[in-house]
Amino acid sequence: MDEGRITIDDIAAAAGVSVASVSRSLRDLPGVGPQTRKRIIDIADEFGYELHPQASSLASGRTSTVGVAAPLFGTWFPSRALGGVHSVLAEAGYDLLIFMMSTPADRRRFLREARSFCRRVDGLILIDTFAGADGDSADAFFNRPVVAVGERLDGAASIAIDNRLASRRAVEHLIDLGHERIGVITAPERAEMSMSTSGLRRLGYEDALRGAGLTIDPTLVAAGDGSIASGIEAMSRLLSVPEPPTGVFCMSDEMAFGALRAAQNAGVPVPDALSVIGFDDHDFAAALGLSTMRQSVDEMGMTAARTVLALIEGTEPASEITWDVPLVARQTTAARG
Amino acid sequence: MDEGRITIDDIAAAAGVSVASVSRSLRDLPGVGPQTRKRIIDIADEFGYELHPQASSLASGRTSTVGVAAPLFGTWFPSRALGGVHSVLAEAGYDLLIFMMSTPADRRRFLREARSFCRRVDGLILIDTFAGADGDSADAFFNRPVVAVGERLDGAASIAIDNRLASRRAVEHLIDLGHERIGVITAPERAEMSMSTSGLRRLGYEDALRGAGLTIDPTLVAAGDGSIASGIEAMSRLLSVPEPPTGVFCMSDEMAFGALRAAQNAGVPVPDALSVIGFDDHDFAAALGLSTMRQSVDEMGMTAARTVLALIEGTEPASEITWDVPLVARQTTAARG
């Protein structure tokens, strides 16, 4: 009754061939005559038979599984990226093994357990995760092909954006609209990294100001932690400086949502008296009319998945892909009144 | 140089014991003297050795992996639930294999590939996924212990909320505040299910009205699709009926966010002229001050994970857990002006 017990031998016997032929047929490998192959496949279908993944894996050394390590999936970036990754992996017949790092402790655990995690997978995708710095290059450390998305990693392929350029463009959008006092709500620095996303975006902000001959005013810089709540708070601070900004660049859409709310609370009409631009193109941005810089995270995830697969199969793919971040101008930015 | 090639035999040889003792020691199984065990473990550590998962799995028939099938992880409920599931699985030393169903086509693929997916896992968690209806009970169909979260499933353990009761409570909150014309923005029905979440919540809404002796007015029911955009649209419709509601229950927080925005656009002050209550306690709800019904999705996920583990290990756990959904009154609901 236990259908699970039927093995490749049963199929071979039923088809009157050797297990080798069954194995070849079922894996689309050459070396089996067309009619033989058809017969084998038909019989396997009839028996509802499929190769036992663990056994195949043990015998072949391949796992047909890709590992994905990422911070908290409850968060926008990683969960969207995961979606993209999954869609191409599923199509390629690969399984997806997850390693989630919500806390710093999880991160340490990952570094500790990375080797054993890697034994279960043919390749690794690191989402928004910095993992090097050990001197070892990533591929060497993990002993598997690695592709990073959202970060550059030594010795690994990567899919990322040009954070500095993209935020420069965001601020230039405000400048083009005639704004001259432009504030910024910053994202948190992450200790693991030498030059973090936040730092790069800060430079882009300054590039734009400098490029337009505007002065850089430290009172127009408010630190956020990425959350809506911090966006509310940061924007409130910016609105209460002696000479408040007429345009604000938020390093994430979530903080921009908070910023918008703060403006509303303060009775400052957007975009009439204040323009706000975010960064991400979060799912909610369109509905809220938020102007932003679009990070096509799911596409980045898909590309990452295609890249690991190529690496696994030995095809050398592009190794450092920089994704474009188009401006999406919606209703929260307008010419300075 | 390839460290991967070191096997249990090498450890056994180095420790001067049999492979059986090594296996037992490394898996904390009884039958090894304390000093022997310590020596073996020390040597394994020194060699950086770990059991080969596929080989163990093949030999033992266990995979130490739990499968999770869920709709789009970009979405709030499933990605939060996944977080909870992962945290307990990680602690128990189980891997997490993902099956994502973004589209109806994916769903069909899942039903088709379910058996083979199940061969890779010891147990299955279905998040927000209806999978039965084939006459087969879930456990029998998947041939593995199954626990459903967010849905009841025939022949499977489940972690879910009482949708009808919870939405009744939400509407009663509005009633308690003195509201008499209470609208509802509904979530989409899902074809797969006989009595969907949306339908149950609708009944709860009517229960509350009826319980308070209020009339049920169909013009106060607006259909949404779960998105912010649909919330905006639905609320606009509700605000333009001849006698608009003074309180609105939204079947999801996301739609409530839209509803709030529509109210703002229409110049209707919340909560002064209009109370709005959502459902979920989405991450953004607190920051936006939205009153809502809290679904502790991560805890539900953790419980689901503990339940599969118990099932896998043969410990019979509770089979139908109903999770409490407390009211979280914040700033969008107030006594009728």
Added chain:
DNA sequence: CTGAAAGCGCTAACAG
């Protein structure tokens, strides 16, 4: 094109 046979690395009786 097809088959035989030697493993892949570990687990689980079974013996001692």
Added chain:
DNA sequence: CTGTTAGCGCTTTCAG
């Protein structure tokens, strides 16, 4: 408590 040994189910040379 410890060791022996026969597999787990498949892949992959190597012959034919």
